[in-house]
Amino acid sequence: xxxxxxxxxxxxxxxxxxxxxxxxxxxxxxxxxxxxxxxxxxxxxxxxxxxxxxxxxxxxxxxxxxxxxxxxxxxxxxxxxxxxxxxxxxxxxxxxxxxxxxxxxxxxxxxxxxxxxxxxxxxxxxxxxxxxxxxxxxxxxxxxxxxxxxxxxxxxxxxxxxxxxxxxxxxxxxxxxxxxxxxxxxxxxxxxxxxxxxxxxxxxxxxxxxxxxxxxxxxxxxxxxxxxxxxxxxxxxxxxxxxxxxxxxxxxxxxxxxxxxxxxxxxxxxxxxxxxxxxxxxxxxxxxxxxxxxxxxxxxxxxxxxxxxxxx
Numbered sequence: 001x002x003x004x005x006x007x008x009x010x011x012x013x014x015x016x017x018x019x020x021x022x023x024x025x026x027x028x029x030x031x032x033x034x035x036x037x038x039x040x041x042x043x044x045x046x047x048x049x050x051x052x053x054x055x056x057x058x059x060x061x062x063x064x065x066x067x068x069x070x071x072x073x074x075x076x077x078x079x080x081x082x083x084x085x086x087x088x089x090x091x092x093x094x095x096x097x098x099x100x101x102x103x104x105x106x107x108x109x110x111x112x113x114x115x116x117x118x119x120x121x122x123x124x125x126x127x128x129x130x131x132x133x134x135x136x137x138x139x140x141x142x143x144x145x146x147x148x149x150x151x152x153x154x155x156x157x158x159x160x161x162x163x164x165x166x167x168x169x170x171x172x173x174x175x176x177x178x179x180x181x182x183x184x185x186x187x188x189x190x191x192x193x194x195x196x197x198x199x200x201x202x203x204x205x206x207x208x209x210x211x212x213x214x215x216x217x218x219x220x221x222x223x224x225x226x227x228x229x230x231x232x233x234x235x236x237x238x239x240x241x242x243x244x245x246x247x248x249x250x251x252x253x254x255x256x257x258x259x260x261x262x263x264x265x266x267x268x269x270x271x272x273x274x275x276x277x278x279x280x281x282x283x284x285x286x287x288x289x290x291x292x293x294x295x296x297x298x299x300x301x302x303x304x305x306x307x308x309x310x311x312x
Contacts, residue, residue, distance in 0.1 A: 013117045016101075021066050026101070026143075028117045034149030041067060042095035043121045043141050045075035048298070050149050056238075056300060058176040058272035060264045070095045072263040073174045073272075075296075077141065077155060080133055080167035082249070082280050094139060095172075099123050105140060108154070116152070118144040136161040150299040157294075159286035166285050170249055170278035171296045173240075178233035180252060180270050185210040187227040188248060194219040194281065212273065215254035219280050223248040229275055235303045242277035244294040249276035 015027040019039065025046065026038045033051035038044070048056045059073030070076060079094040102122035123139040138160055144152040153171060177183050186209050194200045196217040205220070227248055229238040242248075251274040253261065258269045277296045284292050 014119060019065065023065075023098070024101075026119045028119060028143065028145040030117055030145050030147050030149060032147060032149070034145060036143065036145050036151055038119060038121070038143050039071070040099050040101070040121070041065075042071060042076055042097065043099040043123065044071050044077075044095060045143065045151070045153070046071065047074070048151050050300060056176055058174040058268075060268055062263050062265055064263050067098075068096050069263065072261075075153065075174070076172045077153075078168075078170040078172050078276075078278075079139060079155075079157070080135075080137075080165075080169075082168045082170040082172075082276075082278055092167075093129055093133075094123055097123055097126070099141070102140060105142065106156075108142065116144040116146050118142055133165075135159070135163075135165040137165070148299070150297060152295065152297045155294045156291055157284075157286065158291040159288050162288055164285055164287045166283040168278070168280050168283045169245070169294060170276040170280065171245075171294075172249075172276050173274060173296070173298070175229060175238055175273050175275060177229075177231050177271060177273050180212050180273060182232040183212060183273055184230050184232075185227065185250065185275065186230065187224050188220045188250070191220045191223055193221060210250060212250075212252050212254075215252065215257055217251050218249070219278070220248045220250065221281050222246050227275065229273065230303055232303065237301050237303045238275075239299045239301060240275060240277060241297040241299075242295065244292065245277040245279050245296070246282070247278045247280045249274065249278045249280065251276070 013029040016024055017027060019025050024040045028036045035049045037047040039046050050056060057074050063072040065071055076095040079092045081092045099121040102120040105120040121141045125136055138158045140156045142154040188210050189205055189208055191205050192202055193205060194202055225242050227240045253269050258264055259266050286292055
């Protein structure tokens with residue numbers, strides 16, 4: 001009776017629908033129930049659900065889903081900058097632009113798409129881009145949902161300009177957690193970090209894991225490619241694997257800052273944590289014709305899995 005994943009029609013598992021602002025969003029589904037939604041506004045992941053239909057990404061109840069405001073939650077791509085270093089737009093302009101579906105993307109290795117539901121998006125320069133970053137580029141984003149519910153984002157930025165350019169980057173990832181006081185991050189111990197709450201002063205992490213007890217905004221430098229975020233109350237672990245991104249940003253606004261943000265609930269800091277694969281300390285430089293690739297893979301496993309399995 002039942003059909004195996006081997007005969008799952010991955011093309012039919014992609015649906016394009018309108019959100020409540022009339023903006024197209026792509027819905028990806030895998031054979032065992034997991035799903036993801038990708039908005040063409042910002043190329044942003046607005047939902048990622050497991051096989052039980054449980055949401056795994058945080059989105060604020062006060063999020064503004066209308067241009068030009070960025071969506072508070074999900075996973076957004078911060079390009080060509082992260083933070084407010086450089087152009088005047090916080091976290092760059094990619095997350096505030098309308099992307100298009102790329103019907104003819106350059107080929108990728110077979111293991112990057114086989115057995116996965118995926119969509120390819122494309123962003124090109126427009127006349128509205130900030131004049132302080134006047135470069136020609138192609139930014140391609142592939143979003144893939146695996147049969148086991150794993151979510152993968154692959155960004156490829158190509159310089160089609162006549163001169164080199166620099167950029168910083170982050171996958172701004174809002175994880176939904178049960179209680180921020182019950183969460184720990186493994187894989188960042190002993191690393192140096194820049195503390196954005198102390199004028200980017202450099203410190204060394206002293207704990208055997210990172211826990212959140214107050215407002216935090218740190219850039220952990222030269223981090224390992226696998227990070228684990230343990231949610232003790234839900235007994236599950238987010239495993240983040242990254243390539244081409246040397247840093248990890250950890251952010252939680254805590255109580256005081258939460259109350260100052262119009263698109264964020266006063267108490268919502270308790271249910272979210274941003275852990276971003278990023279390239280912040282050393283910007284990426286592309287010469288004319290060069291291409292950079294940055295990858296993020298997210299997987300959720302029971303916390304009974306030993307962290308050593310992920311080579312932290």
